[in-house]
Amino acid sequence: MTPVLLSSRSAALLLHEWRDGSDAPAYEALADAIRVLVIDGRIPLGARMPAERGLAEALGVSRTTVANAYARLRDSGYLVSLRGSGSVVRLPRDLAGRPDPERLGGVVSGDVLDLRKAALHSAPGVAEAVERAMRHVPAALAGIGYDTVGDPGLRAAIAARYTARGLPTDPSEIVVTIGAQHAIALLARVLVRRGDAVLVESPTYPHAHEAFREAGGRLVGVPVDARSGWDVGVLETALRRSAPAVAYVMPELHNPTGATMSASVRSVLLSVAASTGTTVIADETMGELRIDGDAAVPLAAFAGSGASVVMIGSADKVFWGGLRIGWIRASPDLLQRLLLARPTGDLGTPVLDQLVARELVPLTHAVLEARREYLRQGRDEVVGALRARLPEWDVPSPAGGLTTWVGLGRPVSSALVLAARAEGVVLASGGVFGPDGGFERFLRVPFTMPPADRVRLVDVLERAWDRVGGASSGVQGSLAAVV
Numbered sequence: 001m002t003p004v005l006l007s008s009r010s011a012a013l014l015l016h017e018w019r020d021g022s023d024a025p026a027y028e029a030l031a032d033a034i035r036v037l038v039i040d041g042r043i044p045l046g047a048r049m050p051a052e053r054g055l056a057e058a059l060g061v062s063r064t065t066v067a068n069a070y071a072r073l074r075d076s077g078y079l080v081s082l083r084g085s086g087s088v089v090r091l092p093r094d095l096a097g098r099p100d101p102e103r104l105g106g107v108v109s110g111d112v113l114d115l116r117k118a119a120l121h122s123a124p125g126v127a128e129a130v131e132r133a134m135r136h137v138p139a140a141l142a143g144i145g146y147d148t149v150g151d152p153g154l155r156a157a158i159a160a161r162y163t164a165r166g167l168p169t170d171p172s173e174i175v176v177t178i179g180a181q182h183a184i185a186l187l188a189r190v191l192v193r194r195g196d197a198v199l200v201e202s203p204t205y206p207h208a209h210e211a212f213r214e215a216g217g218r219l220v221g222v223p224v225d226a227r228s229g230w231d232v233g234v235l236e237t238a239l240r241r242s243a244p245a246v247a248y249v250m251p252e253l254h255n256p257t258g259a260t261m262s263a264s265v266r267s268v269l270l271s272v273a274a275s276t277g278t279t280v281i282a283d284e285t286m287g288e289l290r291i292d293g294d295a296a297v298p299l300a301a302f303a304g305s306g307a308s309v310v311m312i313g314s315a316d317k318v319f320w321g322g323l324r325i326g327w328i329r330a331s332p333d334l335l336q337r338l339l340l341a342r343p344t345g346d347l348g349t350p351v352l353d354q355l356v357a358r359e360l361v362p363l364t365h366a367v368l369e370a371r372r373e374y375l376r377q378g379r380d381e382v383v384g385a386l387r388a389r390l391p392e393w394d395v396p397s398p399a400g401g402l403t404t405w406v407g408l409g410r411p412v413s414s415a416l417v418l419a420a421r422a423e424g425v426v427l428a429s430g431g432v433f434g435p436d437g438g439f440e441r442f443l444r445v446p447f448t449m450p451p452a453d454r455v456r457l458v459d460v461l462e463r464a465w466d467r468v469g470g471a472s473s474g475v476q477g478s479l480a481a482v483v
Contacts, residue, residue, distance in 0.1 A: 004220060004238045006043060008050040010231065012058035014042055026061060027068035034069065035078055038089055038438065044202050044221035044234075045438060049079065049087040091438055113453055114426045118255075118402040118446040120374075122320040123367045126360065133355035140355060146347050148339055150176025150327070151354040157361040158313070158327050164365075166297035167311075167329075175335050176349045176357075180285045180314035180326040184208050184248070187310060187328065188215040190341050191279055196245035199238055201230075203405075203433035203442070205255050205283070208248055219435045220244055226257040226396045226405045230265045236272055243276040251299050252287035256433050256444040257405045258398025266302055274306035283312045285326075288368055290400035291376045300329065310334065315357050317402070318367055325349065325357040378447035378454060379404070385458040386445070390465060395445075403446045411440035412468050419464035425457055 018033035019026070037043040049055070052070065056063040070087055073079040077092030149155075155171040162169035177183040184207070192198055194216030200209050202221035209219055220242045222235050239247065249269065251261035261269070273280050282299040300309040311329035328338065360367070379397060383404055386395045394407030408416065413430040420427055430442035449457065 004044065004046065004234070004241055005048045006050060007233070007237070008054035008058040010233050010237075011043075011050050011055055015059065018059075026065045027072065030059075030061070030065060030069040031072040031076075034073060035076070036441070038078055038091070042223045042225060042231075043089055044223055045089055045091060045435070046219075046221065047089045049089065051086065112424050112426060113449070113456060115446045115449070115457070116426055116428045117321070118444070118448055119317065119321045120371065120402070120448050122322070123318065124370065125363060125367065126320050126323070126356070129356050129359035129363075132359045133352070136355050136358075137352070140351050143351075145351050147176075147351055147354070148342050148346075148348045150174060150349060151351070151358055154325075154354050154358040154361065155327075157358055158329075161361060161364055162298060162311070162329060165295070167301040169329060172332055173329050173335070175328045175330075175338060176354060177326040177328060178346060178349050179316055179324045180283065180312050181207050181211070182346070183312045183314075183326045183328045184281070184283070185211040185214075186338055186342060186345065187246075187281055187312075188212050188217065189345070190334075190337050191246050191281075192217045193245070197242040199242065199244040199247040199249075199278070200435055201249060201254065202435055203256055203430070203439055204248070204435060205250070205285075206432050208283070209435040212246070212248065217246070221435050224254055224257050224259055226259055226398070226407075229259040230261060232265050232268050235265065236268055239269075239272040239276055239278060244278050246281055247273055247278050248281045248283065249299075250283045250286065252284060252296055253289060253398070253401040255286050255401065256403055256442075258396060258401045258403065260296065260399060261299075266299060270299075270303055270307045270309070273308075274304060279308045279310060281310045281312060285312065285314045285317055286401045287313075288364070289317060289371065289375065289402060290368075291372055291379060292399040295400075308334075315360060318364060318371070319357075319360050323353055323357060323360075325353050375400070375402070375447070378449070381451070381454050382445065382447040382458065385454070386461070389458060389462050402448050403444045406443045406445050408441050408443055413440045413443050415468045416443060416461075416464050419467045420460050423460045423463065425460040 014037055015033050019029055024032065034043065052063050052066045056066045070079055074081065078090060079087045080090050082088050152171065154176055155174040158174050159169040159171045177186065188211045192212060192215040196217050197220050198212045198217035199220045199222060200212065201224045203224065212219060220238050222238050223231055251266060253260060269280065284298065288295050298311055300311050303309040313327050315323050315325040383395050383397045386393060386406065392409055396404055398404055417427050417429040428444055430439035430444065433439055433444065447454065
């Protein structure tokens with residue numbers, strides 16, 4: 001990670017409750033508070049902490065208190081001193097090197113409820129769309145079937161959907177891809193050169209940061225919180241200091257936190273990105289799955305003359321995951337670069353899938369209305385049950401999307417996932433969503449499953465929490481023993 005300076009003022013705002021409820025010495029309480037912020041992801045890995053004197057003044061404590069706190073964090077592996085960079089945030093080896101529990105083998109008893117991928121079952125009408133699409137197969141068979149641009153009818157339908165949402169779009173601005181992940185990887189290959197800085201949210205969609213790393217990008221993390229959203233000060237500082245080639249964001253119903261970027265944050269993002277020459281990639285894979293209120297106008301609609309905004313969309317979350325159709329909306333010049341680079345990775349999007357998507361995309365609004373009620377019921381049941389049976393957890397009720405980003409209060413996400421797996425419920429631990437690990441205090445919990453599976457999920461999580469010692473662990477004084 002490229003070191004990003006955390007200002008004394010920003011650190012003091014994050015640490016405003018650092019002494020609350022602690023009877024430990026001041027330096028221990030401060031070290032504990034910083035440690036929790038790192039594990040939570042609110043202080044991004046790779047960030048440079050403020051100078052001791054500056055933080056001491058901002059917090060109203062002695063420099064000795066801050067110096068001792070930093071020393072304690074170095075001893076425990078949360079800070080490292082780098083020449084020319086000061087004190088840089090890291091994770092201890094036992095956390096940073098911890099394997100993803102969902103990738104481990106092992107026998108799981110009974111039927112498996114696999115919730116690693118947050119997705120819905122097929123929407124009503126998909127089967128009928130397949131039947132209608134078959135009428136166009138004879139015409140499609142007249143071609144050779146290698147389509148790197150996209151079916152003209154599908155591109156027109158996608159463009160019409162953007163236009164209806166407030167972003168006037170021509171089909172020439174659309175390229176169809178093999179799902180949203182393919183779109184991300186293709187953009188990474190074209191826009192990122194080895195050593196380029198890439199701004200990503202922290203936490204974020206794991207396969208996105210993997211794609212940017214594979215392209216040679218140096219990730220610069222910006223924290224996103226389920227309740228407060230983006231820290232605009234850190235966002236602006238990260239953009240100005242690193243001048244990233246790309247900023248990958250999910251401004252609407254962010255995955256995994258469920259946060260939606262405010263108008264003021266969007267404005268800062270676009271204006272600063274324009275000044276630094278940064279291409280903003282806005283991933284709307286979850287963006288239209290809103291439960292409460294109306295979806296925002298796509299981010300590109302607010303881009304001024306100097307801002308470059310690329311939109312990514314997908315039919316998979318709305319209609320069905322087996323329909324591997326995504327798309328990129330960008331300037332024709334960038335699309336031409338993508339098309340020239342595409343054959344090294346694939347030779348086109350499957351034609352039959354495109355014919356089905358061409359039938360479905362014009363029905364998006366009606367399908368979303370049907371999905372909304374199902375998702376509302378699932379969200380309310382899962383969130384309500386978790387709050388009632390695990391009151392020590394912080395369980396947000398997101399305005400949309402497919403999951404809730406639960407704060408566990410303790411860094412036991414991996415242990416909790418392993419305990420749940422033993423009963424056949426497979427979840428993604430919080431650390432999966434951190435560009436460099438972390439987030440052991442969080443768990444992404446989907447609410448997309450049928451009612452019986454929602455009950456099973458909560459039952460298993462309650463028992464798993466008991467087994468990892470959650471319900472019985474009262475932490476007194478310093479948090480060092482459990483963080």
